[in-house]
Amino acid sequence: MEALAVYGGSPSCASSSSLFRSSAADRRRSKNSLSHNLNLRFNHHSLAAFHSPSHLFSRSPSRPHTLKKTHIFLPHLIASMEQVEETYVMVKPDGVQRGLVGEVISRFEKKGFKLTALKLFQCPKELAEEHYKDLKSKSFFPKLINYITSGPVVCMAWEGVGVVASARKLIGATNPLQAEPGTIRGDLAVQMGRNVVHGSDSPENGKREIDLWFKEGELCEWTPAQAPWLVE
Ligand code: IDP
Numbered sequence: 001m002e003a004l005a006v007y008g009g010s011p012s013c014a015s016s017s018s019l020f021r022s023s024a025a026d027r028r029r030s031k032n033s034l035s036h037n038l039n040l041r042f043n044h045h046s047l048a049a050f051h052s053p054s055h056l057f058s059r060s061p062s063r064p065h066t067l068k069k070t071h072i073f074l075p076h077l078i079a080s081m082e083q084v085e086e087t088y089v090m091v092k093p094d095g096v097q098r099g100l101v102g103e104v105i106s107r108f109e110k111k112g113f114k115l116t117a118l119k120l121f122q123c124p125k126e127l128a129e130e131h132y133k134d135l136k137s138k139s140f141f142p143k144l145i146n147y148i149t150s151g152p153v154v155c156m157a158w159e160g161v162g163v164v165a166s167a168r169k170l171i172g173a174t175n176p177l178q179a180e181p182g183t184i185r186g187d188l189a190v191q192m193g194r195n196v197v198h199g200s201d202s203p204e205n206g207k208r209e210i211d212l213w214f215k216e217g218e219l220c221e222w223t224p225a226q227a228p229w230l231v232e
């Protein structure tokens with residue numbers, strides 16, 4: 001309860017399952033709303049106060065020799081109030097050709113994230129260039145565009161608390177030889193130019209890329225039956 005008080009949680013933040021259910025609809029309703037952006041920033045700064053588990057147990061510095069009332073901020077409560085994010089994940093042409101589509105989807109499903117869009121798609125050159133526009137100056141850019149447009153890709157949108165960073169962990173380092181075993185790239189690839197899968201690198205890029213790769217009506221708002229078994 002103390003964590004709730006510190007956070008100043010609104011009724012809509014009261015339970016993680018309500019967050020899980022309403023997040024996509026809420027985000028789309030308030031996509032361009034200033035108050036939504038401010039709210040996101042507020043949440044971020046509130047949570048940024050908790051750097052390590054040692055910060056979760058605080059005592060008053062004014063009376064160092066007396067044991068003061070200990071304030072306990074329960075990590076699971078804080079985590080359950082974090083913002084639901086969306087990320088764009090794509091099985092690249094090598095992953096499709098090698099029959100790894102099911103394997104990639106399965107890792108995200110098993111983790112407990114929610115699939116909100118899925119399609120097999122032949123990417124046009126212009127879209128590949130727009131998607132990777134930040135890498136335009138790199139020497140490997142032309143090869144990257146050829147790679148991404150060389151065959152169909154599988155486009156996905158995934159939703160959940162912390163999904164952007166978690167997806168990057170599940171995917172592993174850009175260079176598969178440096179990716180940890182247990183990650184998709186660490187287990188299934190050997191070269192950067194054939195690293196099987198893409199994942200957005202920030203919540204902002206998650207939204208940008210989902211808007212880029214999916215048309216209106218291709219995203220599905222739904223509540224997985226397993227939701228109460230994933231988040232208390
Ligand atoms: P990421 O996919 O891990 O986010 P980025 O740096 O965004 O990595 O690069 C996008 C993609 O460009 C990589 O996944 C990889 O396929 C390709 N790439 C990145 N760096 C190199 C390189 O040095 N040589 C060849 N391909 C590269």
Ligand code: MG
Nearest residue numbers: 198199200201
């Ligand atoms: Mg990237």
